[in-house]
Amino acid sequence: MLPWIIFPGILAVYWLFPTKNYYWDGIFFARVIEDAQQLNTSLLHPNHLLYNVFGYFFYQAARSLGLNWRAVEVLQVTNSLVSVLSAVVLYRILSLWLRSHLALLLTLVFAFSATWWQFSIDADAYILSVFCLLLAFRYALPEFKPRPFVVAVFFILAILVHQLAVWCYPVLALSLWWQTSASPHQRALTLIRFSVTVVGTVLGAYVLSFYLILGTLHLPRFLAWISSYSPDASFSFDLLSNLGYTLRGHLRLFFNGRLTLLKGLLTPPIIGLIGLLIVLLVVWLGLMVRKLRNTSWPSVTKISRDRVVRLVALWILTYLAFLFFWLPHNTFYRLFYLPAIILLLGRVVSISKGGSAEKRSYGLLFFVSLMILGNFLFFAFPYSHPEKFPPLAAALDMNAVWKPGTVVFYGSENSNNNLFHYFNRSTIWRPLPEVGQLEAELRPVYESGNEAWLEEGAIDRLNGTQEGKAWFEQHAQKDTLRGRRERGHNIRFIKVVP
Numbered sequence: 001m002l003p004w005i006i007f008p009g010i011l012a013v014y015w016l017f018p019t020k021n022y023y024w025d026g027i028f029f030a031r032v033i034e035d036a037q038q039l040n041t042s043l044l045h046p047n048h049l050l051y052n053v054f055g056y057f058f059y060q061a062a063r064s065l066g067l068n069w070r071a072v073e074v075l076q077v078t079n080s081l082v083s084v085l086s087a088v089v090l091y092r093i094l095s096l097w098l099r100s101h102l103a104l105l106l107t108l109v110f111a112f113s114a115t116w117w118q119f120s121i122d123a124d125a126y127i128l129s130v131f132c133l134l135l136a137f138r139y140a141l142p143e144f145k146p147r148p149f150v151v152a153v154f155f156i157l158a159i160l161v162h163q164l165a166v167w168c169y170p171v172l173a174l175s176l177w178w179q180t181s182a183s184p185h186q187r188a189l190t191l192i193r194f195s196v197t198v199v200g201t202v203l204g205a206y207v208l209s210f211y212l213i214l215g216t217l218h219l220p221r222f223l224a225w226i227s228s229y230s231p232d233a234s235f236s237f238d239l240l241s242n243l244g245y246t247l248r249g250h251l252r253l254f255f256n257g258r259l260t261l262l263k264g265l266l267t268p269p270i271i272g273l274i275g276l277l278i279v280l281l282v283v284w285l286g287l288m289v290r291k292l293r294n295t296s297w298p299s300v301t302k303i304s305r306d307r308v309v310r311l312v313a314l315w316i317l318t319y320l321a322f323l324f325f326w327l328p329h330n331t332f333y334r335l336f337y338l339p340a341i342i343l344l345l346g347r348v349v350s351i352s353k354g355g356s357a358e359k360r361s362y363g364l365l366f367f368v369s370l371m372i373l374g375n376f377l378f379f380a381f382p383y384s385h386p387e388k389f390p391p392l393a394a395a396l397d398m399n400a401v402w403k404p405g406t407v408v409f410y411g412s413e414n415s416n417n418n419l420f421h422y423f424n425r426s427t428i429w430r431p432l433p434e435v436g437q438l439e440a441e442l443r444p445v446y447e448s449g450n451e452a453w454l455e456e457g458a459i460d461r462l463n464g465t466q467e468g469k470a471w472f473e474q475h476a477q478k479d480t481l482r483g484r485r486e487r488g489h490n491i492r493f494i495k496v497v498p
Helices: 003-016 024-035 051-064 071-098 102-111 114-120 126-140 148-161 163-179 184-214 219-226 239-254 268-294 300-304 307-323 331-351 357-380 390-400 415-422 435-447 456-463 466-475
Strands: 407-410 428-431 452-455 476-486 489-496
Touching (some): 003 102, 024 051, 024 415, 051 071, 051 126, 071 126, 102 357, 114 239, 114 331, 126 148, 126 163, 148 184, 163 184, 163 307, 163 331, 184 219, 239 307, 307 331, 407 456, 435 466, 452 456, 466 476
Parallel strands (some): 407 428
Antiparallel strands (some): 476 489
């Protein structure tokens, strides 16, 4: 009974405090979805092929129900719901495997770990993809009858939502191998069915999408398209730096936030929660000091006898090996193996010696309470306020400055551009032309009664040349400068006239 009270509670916390610290991908997704007048190829993207397609259906469903929500809000609400469903699936796996009431506490660790919580209340592709992976893993557990096609369907969906899900293939393949307890021939047949279904469907979806977008089946272009990534993304082979990012990433996976984020938000209830957090911390530290003296941790040999432990270890190590070199500073990519970390932690805690199961649960309960309170106070709660995310605060402020039809010239596409454009939908954004063409671009704007502005990148580009700098000095109205410079954000906009 208790879990079915707690899961709606998790959803309520998510929905009551949606983040305003938007991940830039989510704003991009929302723009694409709102700009699509119908289901078309603009919704397809090689890194997350069908996520915007699903988002488009969610957005249209909300509109058909009379909900006048922006696409980013629809994606946030949907993500939160899928996140809770992920927690339910993980709870079922933990319950079946551990057969212990530790399962519920470990599920709370998962649901309120900092990075999972952050993306559960944002708009992104990771939560839905991990949800599909969890469903695939649930049906691939060794104790169940092999269902290669069921596992394949969920795995295919995970990959089509986000490409990074593909690294779970060895885990699911090994699990299906163990599920099939008959002859090696039968095991091989199961793997072939699974692999052919996955490869054929995923490859077919990508080939079809590529053809619909570009109207060609040119192999080199197709390979470049499916492996494309943002210009600032790359492999890193600085081992020491990668190790530091990897260690930091696992800490931030569970805990994140800053004390300074509470500046201006210290109401009596919040101060009371801070006091409760301090008390819980003191009590938990006392419990841990006593517990560590009497606890005997299980040996690696003992843990590894369990096939599920081997599977989750493979799950973790596969992603660790790839993410150690590919963008190791991106903590959110580690969400793809967060469930495996929780499962491994559950097995270690459940078979550790020292005290009764009730005492182990007691210590874990204090830890969960600390984690939830800490991540709420110093991360989730502050970022539910727009003023704590300077780009959003500035974007909302510009609604009072820019009239409908205002033209904004930008230097290059970036996360701030997307954010300002999304929250100022009546503005028109154009790439900055050559200096000699600016005059011709400005005159029609002002003749129609509108205004023209430059953003940060366009200002920098103009000031980067003598000709551009001279034009800027002559045409920019210095008294109209708007922007913010705080916490690493450098935001500037200025009005220009013919």
